[in-house]
Amino acid sequence: MLxxxxxxxxxxxxxxxxxxxxxxxxxxxxxxxxHSAEVTQQFSTFFAKTSKKS
Ligand SMILES: [Zn+2]
Structure with a gap:
């Protein structure tokens, strides 16, 4: 599984x-x-995980 x-x-x-x-x-x-099917797969963000500060 990925x-x-x-x-x-x-x-x-x-x-x-x-x-x-x-x-x-x-x-x-x-x-x-x-539940939209209008989604795009993201690449490389997995490793360049910028912290989302809020
Ligand atoms: Zn959505």
């Missing part, structure tokens, strides 16, 4: 999805917040 990071275009929320590679190829990921 962790994929997605950004929702609708509500601009980053979320993680844990999928097998086979699932990743076939599953339509949707935003857990607004």
């Amino acid at each position: 962790t994929y990071e997605y950004l929702c275009k609708e509500c601009q929320v980053l979320f993680l999805v844990i999928l097998s590679m086979a699932e990743h190829d076939h599953i339509q990921v949707e935003c857990p917040h607004c």
Whole structure:
């Protein structure tokens, strides 16, 4: 199982999805917040993990 990071275009929320590679190829990921399918997979942010201070 691998962790994929997605950004929702609708509500601009980053979320993680844990999928097998086979699932990743076939599953339509949707935003857990607004259930939009307009999501884009994020790369490299996993390692360049900028702290979100609030
Ligand atoms: Zn969303």
